[in-house]
Amino acid sequence: xxxxxxxxxxxxxxxxxxxxxxxxxxxxxxxxxxxxxxxxxxxxxxxxxxxxxxxxxxxxxxxxxxxxxxxx
Numbered sequence: 525x526x527x528x529x530x531x532x533x534x535x536x537x538x539x540x541x542x543x544x545x546x547x548x549x550x551x552x553x554x555x556x557x558x559x560x561x562x563x564x565x566x567x568x569x570x571x572x573x574x575x576x577x578x579x580x581x582x583x584x585x586x587x588x589x590x591x592x593x594x595x596x
Contacts, residue, residue: 526582528553531560534582538562547571549592556583565589 526534531553542548542564550565561583564575569588577584 526559526561528560530580531562531582534580535562538564538576538579538584542575545571545574549589554585556585561585563587565592567591 535551535553539551542551547566547568547570548564549567550563552563552565553560554563562579562585564584564586566572566575566586566588567590572586572588575584575586
Protein backbone atom coordinates (compact mmCIF):
# COMPACT_ATOMS: atom_id res chain seq x y z
CA UNK A 525 0.00 0.00 0.00
CA UNK A 526 0.97 3.62 -0.19
CA UNK A 527 1.94 6.42 2.12
CA UNK A 528 -0.55 9.25 2.45
CA UNK A 529 1.38 11.81 0.40
CA UNK A 530 1.86 9.37 -2.49
CA UNK A 531 -1.81 8.34 -2.36
CA UNK A 532 -2.91 12.00 -2.38
CA UNK A 533 -0.88 12.70 -5.53
CA UNK A 534 -2.26 9.59 -7.25
CA UNK A 535 -5.80 10.61 -6.26
CA UNK A 536 -5.39 14.03 -7.86
CA UNK A 537 -4.15 12.35 -11.04
CA UNK A 538 -7.20 10.08 -11.08
CA UNK A 539 -9.59 12.96 -10.36
CA UNK A 540 -8.19 14.75 -13.42
CA UNK A 541 -8.74 11.65 -15.55
CA UNK A 542 -12.31 11.14 -14.31
CA UNK A 543 -13.34 14.81 -14.48
CA UNK A 544 -16.55 15.18 -16.46
CA UNK A 545 -17.73 11.60 -15.93
CA UNK A 546 -21.29 11.98 -14.58
CA UNK A 547 -21.30 8.51 -13.01
CA UNK A 548 -18.51 9.39 -10.55
CA UNK A 549 -20.08 10.66 -7.33
CA UNK A 550 -16.97 10.76 -5.18
CA UNK A 551 -13.23 10.14 -5.05
CA UNK A 552 -11.34 9.92 -1.79
CA UNK A 553 -8.69 8.12 0.19
CA UNK A 554 -9.17 5.31 2.65
CA UNK A 555 -6.92 3.31 4.88
CA UNK A 556 -6.08 -0.20 3.85
CA UNK A 557 -3.67 -2.80 5.11
CA UNK A 558 -0.29 -1.12 5.28
CA UNK A 559 -1.24 2.31 3.96
CA UNK A 560 -3.81 4.08 1.80
CA UNK A 561 -5.77 3.41 -1.35
CA UNK A 562 -8.06 5.49 -3.55
CA UNK A 563 -11.82 4.99 -3.17
CA UNK A 564 -14.00 5.79 -6.19
CA UNK A 565 -17.78 5.88 -5.65
CA UNK A 566 -19.99 5.44 -8.70
CA UNK A 567 -23.72 5.82 -9.20
CA UNK A 568 -23.82 3.05 -11.82
CA UNK A 569 -21.72 -0.05 -12.40
CA UNK A 570 -21.59 0.42 -16.18
CA UNK A 571 -18.44 2.56 -16.00
CA UNK A 572 -16.71 0.55 -13.27
CA UNK A 573 -14.49 -1.22 -15.81
CA UNK A 574 -13.24 2.14 -17.10
CA UNK A 575 -11.74 3.05 -13.73
CA UNK A 576 -8.11 1.85 -13.48
CA UNK A 577 -7.26 -0.68 -10.75
CA UNK A 578 -3.98 1.08 -9.95
CA UNK A 579 -2.82 4.69 -10.39
CA UNK A 580 0.87 5.51 -9.91
CA UNK A 581 1.27 2.33 -7.85
CA UNK A 582 -1.72 3.12 -5.60
CA UNK A 583 -4.58 0.61 -5.48
CA UNK A 584 -8.00 1.89 -6.59
CA UNK A 585 -11.18 0.45 -5.10
CA UNK A 586 -14.54 1.03 -6.76
CA UNK A 587 -17.91 0.94 -5.01
CA UNK A 588 -21.31 1.47 -6.63
CA UNK A 589 -23.28 3.64 -4.20
CA UNK A 590 -26.06 4.94 -6.43
CA UNK A 591 -27.08 8.55 -6.93
CA UNK A 592 -26.38 10.87 -4.04
CA UNK A 593 -28.90 13.62 -3.31
CA UNK A 594 -29.54 16.04 -0.50
CA UNK A 595 -32.41 15.24 1.82
CA UNK A 596 -34.50 18.16 2.84
